[in-house]
Structure formats: C-alpha cells, structure tokens
Amino acid sequence: MQFDSFADFIAMGGYGFYVWLSFGSCALILLGILFSSLNDTKRIFSSVKQQAQREERIKKAKQEAGQ
Amino acid sequence: MVKQHSYWQLFSAVFSKDLKLAFRQRAEIVNPILFFLIVITLFPLAIGPEPGLLARMAPGIIWVAALLSTMLGLDKLFRDDYHDGTLEQLIASSYPLPLTVLAKVAAHWVITGLPLVLMTPVFALLLNLESSALLATVLTLLLGTPLLSFIGAIGAGLTVGLQKGGILMSLLVLPLYIPVLIFATSAIDTSSMELAYSGQLAILGAMLIVAIIAAPIAISSALKVSVS
Amino acid sequence: MWKWLHPYAKADRAYQLCNTLLPYFAVVTVVCMIVGWVWGLAYAPADYQQKDSYRIIFIHVPSAILSMGAYSSMAIAAVIALVWQLRNAELAVIAIAPVGACVTAIALITGAAWGKPMWGAWWVWDARLTSELILLFLYLGVLSLYHAFEDKKAAGRAACILAIVGVINLPIIHFSVEWWNTLHQGATITKFDTKAIDPSMFWPLMVNIVAFAGFVGVVTLIRLKNEILQREKHRPWVRDMVERG
Numbered sequence: 001m002q003f004d005s006f007a008d009f010i011a012m013g014g015y016g017f018y019v020w021l022s023f024g025s026c027a028l029i030l031l032g033i034l035f036s037s038l039n040d041t042k043r044i045f046s047s048v049k050q051q052a053q054r055e056e057r058i059k060k061a062k063q064e065a066g067q
Numbered sequence: 068m069v070k071q072h073s074y075w076q077l078f079s080a081v082f083s084k085d086l087k088l089a090f091r092q093r094a095e096i097v098n099p100i101l102f103f104l105i106v107i108t109l110f111p112l113a114i115g116p117e118p119g120l121l122a123r124m125a126p127g128i129i130w131v132a133a134l135l136s137t138m139l140g141l142d143k144l145f146r147d148d149y150h151d152g153t154l155e156q157l158i159a160s161s162y163p164l165p166l167t168v169l170a171k172v173a174a175h176w177v178i179t180g181l182p183l184v185l186m187t188p189v190f191a192l193l194l195n196l197e198s199s200a201l202l203a204t205v206l207t208l209l210l211g212t213p214l215l216s217f218i219g220a221i222g223a224g225l226t227v228g229l230q231k232g233g234i235l236m237s238l239l240v241l242p243l244y245i246p247v248l249i250f251a252t253s254a255i256d257t258s259s260m261e262l263a264y265s266g267q268l269a270i271l272g273a274m275l276i277v278a279i280i281a282a283p284i285a286i287s288s289a290l291k292v293s294v295s
Numbered sequence: 296m297w298k299w300l301h302p303y304a305k306a307d308r309a310y311q312l313c314n315t316l317l318p319y320f321a322v323v324t325v326v327c328m329i330v331g332w333v334w335g336l337a338y339a340p341a342d343y344q345q346k347d348s349y350r351i352i353f354i355h356v357p358s359a360i361l362s363m364g365a366y367s368s369m370a371i372a373a374v375i376a377l378v379w380q381l382r383n384a385e386l387a388v389i390a391i392a393p394v395g396a397c398v399t400a401i402a403l404i405t406g407a408a409w410g411k412p413m414w415g416a417w418w419v420w421d422a423r424l425t426s427e428l429i430l431l432f433l434y435l436g437v438l439s440l441y442h443a444f445e446d447k448k449a450a451g452r453a454a455c456i457l458a459i460v461g462v463i464n465l466p467i468i469h470f471s472v473e474w475w476n477t478l479h480q481g482a483t484i485t486k487f488d489t490k491a492i493d494p495s496m497f498w499p500l501m502v503n504i505v506a507f508a509g510f511v512g513v514v515t516l517i518r519l520k521n522e523i524l525q526r527e528k529h530r531p532w533v534r535d536m537v538e539r540g
Contacts, residue, residue, distance in 0.1 A: 001337055001338065002337060002338060002339070002340060002341060003337065009336075009337065012347040012348070012350070013341065013346040013347035013348070014346070014347075015346065015347050015348035015412050018348055018351065018408045018409065018411060018412050019336075019347065019348060019350055019351060019408075021404075021408045022351045022354060022355070022404065022405040022408040022409065023332070023336070023351075023354060025401070025404050025405075025408075026354045026358070026401045026404075026405065029397050029400060029401055030397070030401070030510060032397075033393060033394060033397045033514055034510075034513070034514055034517075037514050037517040037518050037521065038517060040518070040521045041517065041520065041521055041524075044521055044524045044525060044528075045524075045537050047528075048524070048528055048533060048534065048537045049537055049538075051528070051529075052534055052537070052538065221456075221460055225440060225453050225456060225457060226440070226443070228444075228449075229443045229444065230443075231443065232443075235439055235440065235443055238432070238435070238436055238439060239436040239439075239440060239457060241432065242429045242432040242433050242436065242461075242464070242468070243460070243461075243464050243468075245429060245468055245471065245472070246464070246467045246468055246470075246471035249471045249472070249474070249475045250471060253474075253475065274467075281463075285456060285459075285460055288377070288452075288456050289453065289456050292449050292452045292453045292456065293449070293453070295446075295448075295449050295452075
C-alpha cells in the first residue's frame with residue numbers, strides 16, 4: 001500500500017481532484033455505455049415479445065371471426 | 068451497333084456539360100468567391116486591424132476560408148443530378164463511373180477552386196500577407212483546392228441522398244481536410260521566413276496525385292450506395 | 296482454408312458465437328479491471344517527478360490505445376463487409392463505433408485532467424491530444440452518417456465506406472499533426488517517458504490495457520447481438536429465442 005491512510009489515498013498527494021476526476025469520468029462513461037447497450041437488448045426483446053403477442057391476438061381474432 | 072465513345076470523349080463531354088450548366092447560373096458561381104471575401108473581411112473586424120497580427124494570421128485565415136467556401140460549393144456537386152435522375156443514368160451506363168466522377172470533380176474545381184486561386188493577390192492585400200509569401204500562397208491553393216474538391220466529393224457522394232446532407236457532409240469531411248490545411252499553411256509560413264518550402268509542396272502534390280487516382284473510386288462506391 | 300468461417304455469415308450463427316464468447320470476455324474484463332484499478336491506484340509506487348497524478352496513466356494510455364485499436368477493427372470489418380458483401384460485418388462496424396467513441400472521449404478527458412497539473416492547462420494542442428480529438432470526429436462522423444440514412448442497408452454500406460476512408464487518412468493525420476506540433480513547439484514538453492517505464496508501473500499498465508480491451512470486446516458483442524436482433528426481428532429463430540426467455 002502506497003498510502004498511509006485513507007485520507008492520503010483520497011488526497012493523492014494533492015492531485016486528488018484530477019485523479020478522481022479522471023477515474024470517475026472513466027467509470028461513468030464505461031458503465032454508461034454498458035448499461036445503455038444492455039438496456040437496448042431489453043428493449044428489443046420486449047418489442048419482439050409484444051409483436052409476437054399482437055400477432056397471436058390477430059390470429060385468434062381471425063379464427064373466431066371465421067367460425 | 069452503338070458507337071462506343073473513347074474515354075477522352077466521355078471525360079470532355081461530362082466536363083463541358085457541367086461547365087455549361089454552371090455558367091448558365093452565373094449567380095451560383097459568384098457565391099463561393101463572395102463568401103470567401105466576406106470571411107476574409109470578418110477576421111480583421113474580429114481580431115483587430117493591427118498589420119503585424121494580420122500578417123501572421125493571413126495564411127491560416129486564407130486557408131480556413133478556402134476550406135469553408137469549398138465545402139459550401141460541394142453540396143451542389145451531385146445534388147442536381149441526383150434529383151433529376153441524371154446520376155442514376157450515369158451510374159447505370161456502361162462507361163466507368165470513376166471517370167465520370169473525375170470529370171465532374173474537375174469541372175467543379177474549375178468553377179469554385181480556380182477563381183479562388185486567381186483572386187489570391189486581392190486577398191493577400193486585404194490581409195497584409197508578406198509579399199514573399201504570395202507565390203507560396205498561390206501554389207498551395209493551386210495544389211490544395213483540387214485536393215479539397217476530391218476529398219469533399221467523397222463526403223458529397225455519401226450524403227447526396229440525405230435530407231440534411233449539407234451539414235453532415237461538412238462534419239464528415241473536415242477531419243480529412245486537416246493534413247491539407249497543416250501542410251499548406253506551413254508552406255506559406257516557411258516561405259514568409261524566406262526559407263525553402265518545396266517539401267511541403269511536394270507532400271501536397273503527392274496527396275493530390277493519390278486523391279486523383281483513389282478518390283474517384285471511393286466517390287463511385289459512395290454514389291452507388293446513395294442512389295440504391 | 297476459411298471454410299470454417301462461412302457459417303458465421305448467417306445471422307443466427309453469428310448471434311450464437313457472440314453468446315459463446317461473451318462470458319469469457321466478461322470474466323477477463325471484470326477481473327483485470329478490478330485488479331488493474333486497485334493496483335494502479337493503491338499499490339504502484341508514486342512517480343519521482345509527477346508524484347501521484349501520474350496514476351491517470353493507468354486509464355489514459357489504455358483508453359488511447361483502445362481508441363485506435365477499435366478504429367482499426369472497425370475499418371477491417373468495413374473492408375470485409377464491402378469486399379465480401381457480408382451484412383454481419385457491416386453490423387460489427389456499427390457495433391464498434393459508439394464504444395470506440397466513448398473510449399476516445401475518456402482518453403481526451405483523462406488527457407486534459409492529466410495536463411492541468413502537469414502543463415498548467417486543461418487543453419494543450421500537443422500532437423497526441425490533437426490526433427485523438429480528430430479521431431473522435433471520425434467516430435462521430437461514422438455514427439452520424441449511419442443514423443442519417445432511413446434505409447439501414449444503405450446506411451451500413453455508407454458507414455463502411457466512411458470508415459475505410461477514415462482509416463486511410465488516420466496515419467496521414469497523425470503524421471501531419473505530429474509534424475505540425477514539432478514546428479509549433481509549446482513552452483514545455485513534460486511527456487511521460489513510456490519507453491523507460493519501471494516494471495512496477497509497467498505491469499499494472501498492462502493489466503489495465505487488457506481490461507480495457509476486454510471491455511471494448513464485451514460491449515461490442517452486446518451491441519452486435521442487438522444489431523443482429525434488430526435486423527432479424529421478424530424471423531422465426533428470433534421469436535423462438537425470445538419466447539424461450
């Protein structure tokens with residue numbers, strides 16, 4: 001461990017602002033694009049499900065109308 | 068048997084047609100030059116008329132203005148032909164599309180780039196450009212404006228089918244213009260210090276040759292995608 | 296020789312391949328990211344000149360390397376897509392672009408945050424930062440071109456052409472900016488000398504580079520899967536898969 005205390009770790013020898021700005025924005029951006037992509041997956045899955053359900057309903061309605 | 072035309076006949080036919088069409092709309096030809104003049108006038112108004120400062124910034128200002136006015140004129144390159152169906156015909160014809168594209172870009176340069184080169188002494192005067200740098204400025208514009216036309220035509224080809232194509236094309240093309248800008252302004256700066264600038268000119272010339280050979284191919288693929 | 300690759304031109308096989316690869320990339324990424332960040336922030340020794348601010352190198356260098364790596368991969372995929380007319384390769388181009396743009400942005404932000412304590416200014420027009428900025432424009436150009444087209448097939452091909460034109464220009468841009476920068480030398484150049492880097496800093500750097508590479512891989516795979524699903528929405532294999540959950 002290069003730092004004597006947690007306070008020293010945060011202070012980063014006086015450069016704390018810049019170091020944590022860098023690491024913080026990096027984490028933000030990386031997590032941001034990761035979650036945005038996972039969200040897109042969820043959206044696509046639910047829209048495919050919705051479409052499938054719609055078509056089921058339409059098929060059923062046609063069958064009932066045909067009888 | 069349909070009479071086959073030679074490559075040279077194809078080139079000159081497309082070239083002269085574009086020139087003729089452009090000259091029928093005189094106003095359109097003047098626009099890029101006027102824009103160039105206005106931009107050059109704006110800079111002293113914005114940064115102050117101090118001659119030393121203007122002289123130092125002159126190469127950069129002239130070149131950024133040339134860049135911007137070239138981009139302004141590029142929108143016209145394929146758009147009219149796209150809208151009236153000529154472009155589709157050119158693509159579908161049995162003649163090589165890169166050659167047709169070469170002719171169109173050459174005509175475009177004669178209309179937009181060449182006037183800039185010819186009017187350089189006027190601009191140099193307005194911006195207090197060092198007289199030792201005048202020849203370098205003319206030469207860099209002579210080599211550079213065709214280069215700008217070729218690179219820009221790639222962007223024009225990609226965006227011709229789009230609604231808001233104009234702005235997007237500028238965004239696409241500007242990063243590609245940066246090397247041209249760097250070498251051209253460096254050549255002018257070097258010449259104003261009375262040093263040899265043939266190296267920068269050589270690089271510009273090399274880029275131009277590569278552009279003449281390679282750009283028409285990229286432009287043709289882009290046009291085929293846009294028209295599909 | 297390349298026959299074993301042929302099945303992956305089909306969307307469902309490509310999708311399966313992404314699913315197979317994803318766990319490996321994810322594990323490598325998570326492990327290396329955690330190890331790399333902890334090592335770099337807490338255990339690597341402070342630099343003699345730059346003290347603790349140099350720790351930014353552990354994310355600045357990997358993100359810069361990956362920004363160019365991602366662009367090269369994008370360009371290779373673009374060439375494959377155009378030459379062999381492979382739709383999956385087009386989709387790969389679009390999958391990589393946003394990730395590449397993000398990593399480039401990180402390189403720029405961390406570069407600025409490093410520059411402020413070192414050179415006294417948030418932004419300096421040094422050769423590498425300027426080239427990174429132009430690279431960001433190239434990424435954003437590919438993305439905006441793709442999204443400007445209504446017809447996504449044409450959009451994919453146009454994006455591929457732009458990516459290829461960009462990659463040809465990339466070395467020229469780097470070279471010209473380097474050259475421009477040496478002409479207009481700034482006040483001081485306190486570049487971190489990465490050639491003579493101490494092993495105690497070299498290894499955490501390597502781990503972080505692997506972590507970033509893994510991350511780009513993970514998100515690209517996820518986005519590629521999304522693009523494939525989006526294109527193949529109406530096909531039975533997608534329906535079946537979604538129903539199975």
